[in-house]
Amino acid sequence: MSDVELTKGILLSHGGLAEGMVDAVRKIAGLEDGVLVAMSNDGQNPQGLADKVDVLAGSQPVVVFTDLGSGSCALTAQLTCRNHGSRAVVFGMNLPMLLEFVFHRGLPLTQLVPRLLEKGKDGVKAAGPG
Amino acid sequence: MPAVLYRIDERLIHGQVVMGWGPQLAVKHYVVVDDELALSLWEQDLYRLGLPETVSAEFLNVEDARARLSDFEDDDRKTMVLTRTISAMRGLAESDGLRGRSVNLGGLYHEAGRTERAPYVFLGQSEEKDLLSLAAEGVEVFARDLPGSRRIDLKDLLA
Numbered sequence: 409m410s411d412v413e414l415t416k417g418i419l420l421s422h423g424g425l426a427e428g429m430v431d432a433v434r435k436i437a438g439l440e441d442g443v444l445v446a447m448s449n450d451g452q453n454p455q456g457l458a459d460k461v462d463v464l465a466g467s468q469p470v471v472v473f474t475d476l477g478s479g480s481c482a483l484t485a486q487l488t489c490r491n492h493g494s495r496a497v498v499f500g501m502n503l504p505m506l507l508e509f510v511f512h513r514g515l516p517l518t519q520l521v522p523r524l525l526e527k528g529k530d531g532v533k534a535a536g537p538g
Numbered sequence: 539m540p541a542v543l544y545r546i547d548e549r550l551i552h553g554q555v556v557m558g559w560g561p562q563l564a565v566k567h568y569v570v571v572d573d574e575l576a577l578s579l580w581e582q583d584l585y586r587l588g589l590p591e592t593v594s595a596e597f598l599n600v601e602d603a604r605a606r607l608s609d610f611e612d613d614d615r616k617t618m619v620l621t622r623t624i625s626a627m628r629g630l631a632e633s634d635g636l637r638g639r640s641v642n643l644g645g646l647y648h649e650a651g652r653t654e655r656a657p658y659v660f661l662g663q664s665e666e667k668d669l670l671s672l673a674a675e676g677v678e679v680f681a682r683d684l685p686g687s688r689r690i691d692l693k694d695l696l697a
Contacts, residue, residue: 476553478587483585
């Protein structure tokens, strides 16, 4: 049986959003150390944050999740993932997407990322008014 | 119409600028002055992603921007000029380029060798000297990250 290289998740957000989301995933699904790592852009410029993400990511496959599709977190994510075949960025993270990540991070990125997008979008629903 | 704000912010075009200062000042055009960024079209595109459709941006090196300062002042569109560094802003201020103008310090973050002067302003010794030089050239320097937050004048920032 071949070893599957598991993907690491790095969450980049404004304020404490990333930390809160990791905490929520931990409470719902349990979480081993290092599977999802939260980072905030508080007090950081994009390059400084990108350097830290680079160190955390190392050489293993990584999905960098961001809160928004533009702005300093998104820019940082793109700086660190550009020209890296084993890194992907997913913008607009939400809880359904992160839970999907935790349970399917053994998949290759080419299969994992579309699943994350699908779960993330499917997770946005409404009830009412009326 | 004179440029509405000259701002030093390591994050350049980001949420505080686009959603904070931009609507407050009705900014329609951003001029980003940075020698490295002026050469990187893909990074310029990344910054443009954060802009509303009705707002434009251009990216210039310091020398070109200095030559066009009067264009920014005469532009009908409300324009914000952004630099990543104090030295780039000093480059614009050469030869009285910014005399009588205000420069806003909006975000200079923690790095080795810098001291915290405000939660969003960390400065090294040479940077503090550069700011004092800017002030000596007739530029009013103040720190304020968002329009509604407390303004900190340079003398209080460096006290």
